[in-house]
Amino acid sequence: MTRPTIEDVARIAGVSIATVSRCLHMPDVVAVKTRERVLNAVRQTGYNLNAAAQSLRQRRSNTVLVVVPDIGNTFFSEILGGIETEASAAGLTMLIGDTGRSDTGRSRAREDAYVRYLLNGRADGALLLADPQAAWFDIPTRNAVGLPPIVAISEVGPQSGPVTVSIDNEGAACAAVTHLIALGHRRIAHVAGPQSNILTAQRLAGYRRALGEAGMTPAPDLEFPGDFGLASGRAAFDLFRDHRPSALFFANDEMAMGFLSTAYAAGVRVPRDVSIVGFDDIHFAQSCIPSLTTIRQPRSEMGATAMRLLLSILAGQAPASVRLPFDLVIRGSTAGVPDGHGADTRMASSPAPRG
Amino acid sequence: MTRPTIEDVARIAGVSIATVSRCLHMPDVVAVKTRERVLNAVRQTGYNLNAAAQSLRQRRSNTVLVVVPDIGNTFFSEILGGIETEASAAGLTMLIGDTGRSDTGRSRAREDAYVRYLLNGRADGALLLADPQAAWFDIPTRNAVGLPPIVAISEVGPQSGPVTVSIDNEGAACAAVTHLIALGHRRIAHVAGPQSNILTAQRLAGYRRALGEAGMTPAPDLEFPGDFGLASGRAAFDLFRDHRPSALFFANDEMAMGFLSTAYAAGVRVPRDVSIVGFDDIHFAQSCIPSLTTIRQPRSEMGATAMRLLLSILAGQAPASVRLPFDLVIRGSTAGVPDGHGADTRMASSPAPRG
DNA sequence: ATGAGCGATGAAAACCATTACATCGACAGA
DNA sequence: TCTGTCGATGTAATGGTTTTCATCGCTCAT
Numbered sequence: 001m002t003r004p005t006i007e008d009v010a011r012i013a014g015v016s017i018a019t020v021s022r023c024l025h026m027p028d029v030v031a032v033k034t035r036e037r038v039l040n041a042v043r044q045t046g047y048n049l050n051a052a053a054q055s056l057r058q059r060r061s062n063t064v065l066v067v068v069p070d071i072g073n074t075f076f077s078e079i080l081g082g083i084e085t086e087a088s089a090a091g092l093t094m095l096i097g098d099t100g101r102s103d104t105g106r107s108r109a110r111e112d113a114y115v116r117y118l119l120n121g122r123a124d125g126a127l128l129l130a131d132p133q134a135a136w137f138d139i140p141t142r143n144a145v146g147l148p149p150i151v152a153i154s155e156v157g158p159q160s161g162p163v164t165v166s167i168d169n170e171g172a173a174c175a176a177v178t179h180l181i182a183l184g185h186r187r188i189a190h191v192a193g194p195q196s197n198i199l200t201a202q203r204l205a206g207y208r209r210a211l212g213e214a215g216m217t218p219a220p221d222l223e224f225p226g227d228f229g230l231a232s233g234r235a236a237f238d239l240f241r242d243h244r245p246s247a248l249f250f251a252n253d254e255m256a257m258g259f260l261s262t263a264y265a266a267g268v269r270v271p272r273d274v275s276i277v278g279f280d281d282i283h284f285a286q287s288c289i290p291s292l293t294t295i296r297q298p299r300s301e302m303g304a305t306a307m308r309l310l311l312s313i314l315a316g317q318a319p320a321s322v323r324l325p326f327d328l329v330i331r332g333s334t335a336g337v338p339d340g341h342g343a344d345t346r347m348a349s350s351p352a353p354r355g
Numbered sequence: 356m357t358r359p360t361i362e363d364v365a366r367i368a369g370v371s372i373a374t375v376s377r378c379l380h381m382p383d384v385v386a387v388k389t390r391e392r393v394l395n396a397v398r399q400t401g402y403n404l405n406a407a408a409q410s411l412r413q414r415r416s417n418t419v420l421v422v423v424p425d426i427g428n429t430f431f432s433e434i435l436g437g438i439e440t441e442a443s444a445a446g447l448t449m450l451i452g453d454t455g456r457s458d459t460g461r462s463r464a465r466e467d468a469y470v471r472y473l474l475n476g477r478a479d480g481a482l483l484l485a486d487p488q489a490a491w492f493d494i495p496t497r498n499a500v501g502l503p504p505i506v507a508i509s510e511v512g513p514q515s516g517p518v519t520v521s522i523d524n525e526g527a528a529c530a531a532v533t534h535l536i537a538l539g540h541r542r543i544a545h546v547a548g549p550q551s552n553i554l555t556a557q558r559l560a561g562y563r564r565a566l567g568e569a570g571m572t573p574a575p576d577l578e579f580p581g582d583f584g585l586a587s588g589r590a591a592f593d594l595f596r597d598h599r600p601s602a603l604f605f606a607n608d609e610m611a612m613g614f615l616s617t618a619y620a621a622g623v624r625v626p627r628d629v630s631i632v633g634f635d636d637i638h639f640a641q642s643c644i645p646s647l648t649t650i651r652q653p654r655s656e657m658g659a660t661a662m663r664l665l666l667s668i669l670a671g672q673a674p675a676s677v678r679l680p681f682d683l684v685i686r687g688s689t690a691g692v693p694d695g696h697g698a699d700t701r702m703a704s705s706p707a708p709r710g
Numbered sequence: 711a712t713g714a715g716c717g718a719t720g721a722a723a724a725c726c727a728t729t730a731c732a733t734c735g736a737c738a739g740a
Numbered sequence: 741t742c743t744g745t746c747g748a749t750g751t752a753a754t755g756g757t758t759t760t761c762a763t764c765g766c767t768c769a770t
Contacts (some may be wrong), residue, residue, distance in 0.1 A: 002500075002501060003476070003500060003501035004500065005755090005756055005757085006756065006757065007756080015719075015720085016719065016720045016721075017720090017756090017757080017758095018719070018720060018721080018722095018758080018759080019718085019719060019720075021757070021758060021759085022718095022719090022758095025758085029717085029718080030718070030719085031717085031718060031719090034718080034719085045500075046498070046499055046500045048471070048474040048475055048476075048499075049475065049756080049757070050411070050475065050476050050755085050756050050757070051410075051416075051472075051475040051476050051477040052407050052408075052409075052410035052411040052416065052476060052477075052755085052756080052757090053407075053411050053725090053755070053756035053757040053758090054407075054756080054757055054758080055406075055407035055725095055757095056405070056407040056408050056411050056724095056725050056726065056727090056755090056756080056757075056758095057724075057725055057756080057757045057758045057759085058725085058757085058758070059725070061406075061407065070432075071426065071432050071435055071451075072429055072432030072433065072435075072436070072638065074427060074429060077425075077426050077427030078427065080426055080427075080453065081427070081453075081455070084453060084455075084465070088464060088465060088468065093450075093468070093472070093477075094451075094452075094453075095448075095450055095451075096426075096449075096450075096451040096453075097449075098435065098436075098439060098449075098451075100436075100439075109443065110439070110443060113443065113448070116403070117406075117448070119403040120403055120404065120405070120406040121358070121403075121405050121406055121407060122406045122407075122448075143401070144401055144403075145358060145359065145400075145401045146357060146358040230638070230639075230641070230642055233642075234642075257639065257642050258642055260642070260644065261641075261642035261643065261644055261646065264644045264645075283427065283585070284585075284612065284639055286585070286616075287585055287588075287589075287612050287613055287615070287616035287617075288616065288644075289615065289616055289619045289643075289644040290619075291616065360725090360726060360727085361726065361727060362726080362727095370749075370750085371749065371750045371751075372726090372727075372728095372750095373728080373729075373749070373750060373751080373752095374748085374749060374750075375727095376727065376728060376729085377728095377729095377748095377749090380728085384747085384748080385748070385749080386747085386748060386749090389748080389749085404726085404727070405725085405726050405727070407725085407726080407727095408725070408726035408727040408728090408755090409726080409727055409728080410727095410755095411725090411726080411727075411728095411754095411755050411756065411757090412726080412727050412728045412729085412754075412755055413727085413728070413755090414755070
């Protein structure tokens, strides 16, 4: 028993295949009586159109490829939600590709595979939750002919191609650190993201800018390395112990959460002993102990905006990048400077910042 | 400038399209000299084969559909990882479909869409991280002709079709509760999952069985409702306050984490005042405060196994369901019964936690 | 009457690759 | 020299749909 084709339906309904196709796509141009006969035949045979044949003929797959660096990262899921809403409203399918955390051998192969999908015609366009300038993506696509349109989200640099959706990461980081400064903190450390990630530099820059604006000098020994993972948050605790900042600004929430549990186990209390700010406002940030002060990105909106942008490009319109607003969400992990802290302050005193 | 076809390559290389195709798929049967000429032409034109044409001709899409109830749930991502590894080893693409949390209007439309992909020939098979008996899936596929093979993972009932990969949820729940009983707990509550989910019944049954085996009678007022979300874990705190169990077994980790933060805010300490067991061992379970005792499912292995199963079915072999082992992971959220529990203790006063 | 206009339908080309089969030349064995 | 084999390549059918253009039978205005 093989899959019925449009021809089977046509035969049973006693019409031509053209009419069957019209019944399915432009029902109003075919006579009611005929339409009924055809739809009956469709039901009777259990017909479903062949997607491959359709794409081949239409030269379009009605699919959009979404490349995610790590599907396990809860940060991305809400973006995906926003994308999905807009995509399905437009009748498009989302093909999600997970490249896996970079630097692993596996991820390289997957990246290649996803680039190929794009070149293959498997997708009509792509949404990249990654830097389009990353070598794996940029090089093979640079002079590809007939490359479908691409919109990059979140991880975008100053010259990340023509169309991007992002927040002002530097500004957000600056706001986060300024919040700490306003609380009276003077020794503020930053736990950075992975070297290779473009967001790392942006958030670090924001951290430094905030210090500068408050008249302080960034101290290199308070810039801790990290990689966005729980473990590197835990590792940051050792550095914390060595350098004794009164507050830490983490480049993402996951690291902040890793720090939180390690600190707790070591008897260090947040925010009594140290204040913590994260970045992203992931799902669990509200139910950490204590709940996490962090930067919220309008994730769902970012996804939706990017998808709309892609659709407009597909419709032939001129693209324009979008920058969306962020929020500083103040929760329980930040408070004033602990008593007595700052005795040995290295970053020294200046009056409270503009607040 | 339009996409080059195989014909363009053939013309430039001065061969027939058949030879080009052979160069790409069975390079060894074509003369080295010819091969070089063809590969040069491929590079020169920037040719990529058209996926739609290929699927149409081969009657196979080299794609597997993975339907996930909620991509934001970290529980699923590791399963996806396991699937991906096996899939890409076999040269298959993963098409991930997120149906969204059930009960929302949107999810209905997406479910339909994914069923259609299956019937469409967009995928050669499907992995379902959901109950294949769910109405949205079962009804439209029941008598579809030429339905590709399907393997269900995790959320499977006794008659969930022929091929499934799962753990013994009832047994795991029983083990979790038995652990609490062994610690001396006698008033043990269960926070269940959503009604509609098949896992809910299985884990509840395990809870009851453990009580029964220990000679206790399950008390209906200690069976709290839940929906797998953070918020329902928080809501369970009110019920906890009313009914005073000395321990709670949650049907998943996310609810346990919701409870944890609410309890903390209310001054109730875990495990001093109440012991907590979750289910799933999600990423953040290790960095809760305190770290969460839970049931670990071999998620990556489940995904990989399911994918291998699907491949073997596609290869024409007879399928057989697989049941994988689970682990009880004992961490910091469980301890013996608090002193004086069982009286009308108002919890409050007791010495500071171990910090 | 006649032809223009219109609605409904059919015939056939086009989309691009894979693959069974045919062809061709060269070479070995008889 | 002839035949059989073999390796390399070409020819052409095939897959299922969409879409353009043609056709056909009407009606309505002239």
